[in-house]
Amino acid sequence: MKSLLSTIKISVPEKIFLKDPESSDLGKRIIGHSILLIDEIGFDSFTFKKLGTKIGSNESSIYRYFESKHKLLLYLTSWYWAWIEYQLVFSTSNLPNPTEKLLKAIEVVTRTIKEDNDFLHINEIKLNQIIINEYSKSYLTKEVDSENKEGYFVVYKRLITRLRDMILTINADYKYASSISSTIIEGALHQHFLKEHFTSITDCSETVTPTKFFQELTINAIKS
Amino acid sequence: MKSLLSTIKISVPEKIFLKDPESSDLGKRIIGHSILLIDEIGFDSFTFKKLGTKIGSNESSIYRYFESKHKLLLYLTSWYWAWIEYQLVFSTSNLPNPTEKLLKAIEVVTRTIKEDNDFLHINEIKLNQIIINEYSKSYLTKEVDSENKEGYFVVYKRLITRLRDMILTINADYKYASSISSTIIEGALHQHFLKEHFTSITDCSETVTPTKFFQELTINAIKS
DNA sequence: CAAATTTAATAGTATTACTATCAATTTTGC
DNA sequence: GCAAAATTGATAGTAATACTATTAAATTTG
Numbered sequence: 001m002k003s004l005l006s007t008i009k010i011s012v013p014e015k016i017f018l019k020d021p022e023s024s025d026l027g028k029r030i031i032g033h034s035i036l037l038i039d040e041i042g043f044d045s046f047t048f049k050k051l052g053t054k055i056g057s058n059e060s061s062i063y064r065y066f067e068s069k070h071k072l073l074l075y076l077t078s079w080y081w082a083w084i085e086y087q088l089v090f091s092t093s094n095l096p097n098p099t100e101k102l103l104k105a106i107e108v109v110t111r112t113i114k115e116d117n118d119f120l121h122i123n124e125i126k127l128n129q130i131i132i133n134e135y136s137k138s139y140l141t142k143e144v145d146s147e148n149k150e151g152y153f154v155v156y157k158r159l160i161t162r163l164r165d166m167i168l169t170i171n172a173d174y175k176y177a178s179s180i181s182s183t184i185i186e187g188a189l190h191q192h193f194l195k196e197h198f199t200s201i202t203d204c205s206e207t208v209t210p211t212k213f214f215q216e217l218t219i220n221a222i223k224s
Numbered sequence: 225m226k227s228l229l230s231t232i233k234i235s236v237p238e239k240i241f242l243k244d245p246e247s248s249d250l251g252k253r254i255i256g257h258s259i260l261l262i263d264e265i266g267f268d269s270f271t272f273k274k275l276g277t278k279i280g281s282n283e284s285s286i287y288r289y290f291e292s293k294h295k296l297l298l299y300l301t302s303w304y305w306a307w308i309e310y311q312l313v314f315s316t317s318n319l320p321n322p323t324e325k326l327l328k329a330i331e332v333v334t335r336t337i338k339e340d341n342d343f344l345h346i347n348e349i350k351l352n353q354i355i356i357n358e359y360s361k362s363y364l365t366k367e368v369d370s371e372n373k374e375g376y377f378v379v380y381k382r383l384i385t386r387l388r389d390m391i392l393t394i395n396a397d398y399k400y401a402s403s404i405s406s407t408i409i410e411g412a413l414h415q416h417f418l419k420e421h422f423t424s425i426t427d428c429s430e431t432v433t434p435t436k437f438f439q440e441l442t443i444n445a446i447k448s
Numbered sequence: 449c450a451a452a453t454t455t456a457a458t459a460g461t462a463t464t465a466c467t468a469t470c471a472a473t474t475t476t477g478c
Numbered sequence: 479g480c481a482a483a484a485t486t487g488a489t490a491g492t493a494a495t496a497c498t499a500t501t502a503a504a505t506t507t508g
Contacts, residue, residue, distance in 0.1 A: 153422070243485095292466080
């Protein structure tokens with residue numbers, strides 16, 4: 001996938017940033033190193049001041065790109081879901097069988113990211129870890145409704161809608177196509193978290209993947 | 225359920241608090257009003273200073289019960305899950321049919337709390353809202369592994385284990401009994417959140433409950 | 449090469465998440 | 479009923495956070 005993706009720009013809702021970080025070298029360093037730093041110390045301890053030190057730049061310069069660290073998280077998560085969406089569309093487009101298509105789509109949204117290949121300044125493995133550990137914090141806020149109106153979550157919602165449509169193609173009468181789609185995507189992040197921190201309440205492990213679990217779950221749900 | 229529960233003390237892991245809030249009037253006011261205040265302004269904006277003002281007490285007095293607001297959240301969530309666990313055990317104990325038992329258990333862990341009856345100083349409806357909006361924040365931290373070792377999440381894990389055992393009673397060969405149990409409990413909170421804030425990616429609503437969705441999902445998963 | 453833009457440096461603010469100390473009040477044990 | 483013990487309240491203080499504002503230096507661009 002490398003050659004294709006490296007020429008593509010992942011598109012993030014414009015209102016999330018003050019100045020497009022893809023438009024400058026400093027911007028790309030902000031994105032690249034924020035991923036490394038959030039992965040290292042966690043989003044709660046992450047500050048623009050610490051990031052400034054890491055990239056040899058100034059706190060105030062970072063504030064010209066993002067008005068808060070919360071907006072930066074929204075940027076990273078939107079970028080991540082847009083990247084997953086691209087993979088989903090690309091890797092299912094040539095599959096004629098709707099069930100195969102759905103199984104492939106579930107694989108794409110539930111698998112562990114194991115390679116950091118597609119974009120030079122972005123470590124996709126660590127970004128995936130950030131999504132597992134921090135994604136919920138981007139919407140579990142008192143501002144969620146106004147931010148949703150601003151379009152900050154469109155990419156995530158569109159991804160879920162795509163999965164839903166694949167399910168409805170197989171069984172238009174299934175009553176919970178949206179709910180199972182949102183459960184797969186959120187649930188997969190949760191299972192990945194559990195296998196790292198609460199092994200006693202998951203069956204997933206190095207050898208048993210969330211992918212298999214959610215594929216079986218979905219097929220059984222919609223085919224009966 | 226009122227008469228029975230009001231005489232019972234919900235038991236929370238002792239290390240979570242410095243001084244048992246159930247042991248004094250001030251302690252109960254801390255718990256009672258923290259639920260109201262967190263529900264009102266959200267956990268992120270919640271501080272012990274604001275809580276002190278609300279209950280006509282001092283910030284420093286609250287610190288004698290909990291060493292941080294994070295610990296207070298752990299207390300509230302443990303209390304909540306212990307209360308749910310009690311309901312689960314109580315309301316399934318006299319059901320002889322394993323499938324009926326499981327369906328009842330799923331109902332208990334996925335339903336909306338609509339009544340505030342059981343404990344005088346605790347508003348169970350608002351506490352349920354806090355669990356929906358803030359629970360993830362209690363474990364999505366860099367300290368999760370050490371806090372897990374301290375036993376701060378035992379109640380939650382035990383609840384999931386109980387559900388898992390009910391599933392295994394019906395089908396001992398089902399490979400994902402733990403994963404589906406954790407998915408039901410976390411997923412139900414997520415569906416409740418979605419129906420309040422992201423209606424386009426859920427089928428749940430005033431009339432369609434997460435309970436029905438997860439009951440069907442589970443039965444289809446384990447019976448095939 | 450001058451003007452415009454971007455970045456860096458510094459300073460400042462209100463708030464947060466605490467800790468420490470001591471006084472006032474309440475509880476308790478005899 | 480009272481002294482001792484425990485609890486609570488009031489005040490002060492600290493380092494860090496999450497910013498904003500201003501001005502200077504460096505870089506880009508037309």
